[in-house]
Amino acid sequence: MYLDFYNLKYEPFSLSPDPRFLFFATSHKEALAHLRYGLIQHKGFVVVIGEVGTGKTTLIHSLMSEIPEKVITSFVSNPVLTRDEFFFLLAKKYGLGDVKNKADFLVRFSQFLEQAHRKKENVVLIIDEAHCLPKDILEEIRLLSNLETPQSKLINIILTGQPEFAEILNDPNFRALKQRITLRYHLEPLNLNETAAYVQLRLAKAGARDVGIFTDGALKKVYMYSKGIPRVINLLCDHALLTGFVKETKIIDDTIIRECAKELDCSGGNREGRGGHSSKERTSKRKHLLFWVIVSLLLLASAALCYVVFKNSEEYRQVLEKVLEYFR
Numbered sequence: 001m002y003l004d005f006y007n008l009k010y011e012p013f014s015l016s017p018d019p020r021f022l023f024f025a026t027s028h029k030e031a032l033a034h035l036r037y038g039l040i041q042h043k044g045f046v047v048v049i050g051e052v053g054t055g056k057t058t059l060i061h062s063l064m065s066e067i068p069e070k071v072i073t074s075f076v077s078n079p080v081l082t083r084d085e086f087f088f089l090l091a092k093k094y095g096l097g098d099v100k101n102k103a104d105f106l107v108r109f110s111q112f113l114e115q116a117h118r119k120k121e122n123v124v125l126i127i128d129e130a131h132c133l134p135k136d137i138l139e140e141i142r143l144l145s146n147l148e149t150p151q152s153k154l155i156n157i158i159l160t161g162q163p164e165f166a167e168i169l170n171d172p173n174f175r176a177l178k179q180r181i182t183l184r185y186h187l188e189p190l191n192l193n194e195t196a197a198y199v200q201l202r203l204a205k206a207g208a209r210d211v212g213i214f215t216d217g218a219l220k221k222v223y224m225y226s227k228g229i230p231r232v233i234n235l236l237c238d239h240a241l242l243t244g245f246v247k248e249t250k251i252i253d254d255t256i257i258r259e260c261a262k263e264l265d266c267s268g269g270n271r272e273g274r275g276g277h278s279s280k281e282r283t284s285k286r287k288h289l290l291f292w293v294i295v296s297l298l299l300l301a302s303a304a305l306c307y308v309v310f311k312n313s314e315e316y317r318q319v320l321e322k323v324l325e326y327f328r
């Protein structure tokens, strides 16, 4: 809609994980290095955890585009399945044909893994949205990783998910799985400089001749409201370009970003982002504060009650004097 107005060839802030617009912040580079290791290792699980919209799925797509030879990968993007559906899906993805039941799957899958091992091929299972995995499937995945030779595992497993997945892994019921995680990485949102570079790279890739459409003040506000979460940056910047188009202004300043953030309800203080606090953390802080307010009020009330009841008593006067003496 606004492409001609800003002399752009493509939408710069589309929400699809378009590889043309890939931007690698430090954290993205490190996460990708962990994922790459997950393709070639022979040990166990690699886990990447990141807040909503930080770029986990985008990283997996990037990884899939560079799968080395001799690596057989299977990617499960929606793991909300029953146990039977899960085995059926894996059988399809690894070309094992229709399997009758779990036992049938396990027989064929072990043969497939052993064959791959003989051909020196790596078999990798990548599961996105791991925080949505039903508990029984998570346990089945752990058991799959037990398929091994005396020297090495026959399958590498990469799991990516939102921070809730870390909480699941802390559940004592999953301690066996947790112990098998050989690499774990927390994907961080972008910092201020990375946010500015991200916006400018997207504008440049979209064909902008001038990547200074957003003023420095606007970029600071984009960071403030998005907390460096790429998906929120995209939403905010797309909305800002549309607003600029409607207002017939080719420069996006901080006022426009503030307006857009309000319209999109980007509070800037949500869970996402470096330095942000999760709603759980905030609730726990509030509970702490409430507890100490109540304790202080109770202490004050007790002191006042003692004063009213014992104010004429000599013993009370002596105790009070001792207390005052102590504090002096």
Ligand SMILES: Nc1ncnc2c1ncn2[C@@H]1O[C@H](COP(=O)(O)OP(=O)(O)OP(=O)(O)O)[C@@H](O)[C@H]1O
Binding pocket: 014, 015, 016, 017, 018, 021, 022, 023, 024, 025, 028, 050, 051, 052, 053, 054, 055, 056, 057, 058, 059, 162, 230, 231, 234
């Ligand atoms: N490294 C990146 N380079 C360019 N764009 C990115 C990058 N990371 C994320 N994005 C943009 O942000 C959007 C959201 O990213 P993505 O879907 O990968 O996040 P996610 O962490 O998988 O989110 P969710 O937790 O909701 O699954 C992408 O569609 C893409 O437009």
Ligand SMILES: [Mg+2]
Binding pocket: 056, 057, 058, 128, 129
């Ligand atoms: Mg995702």
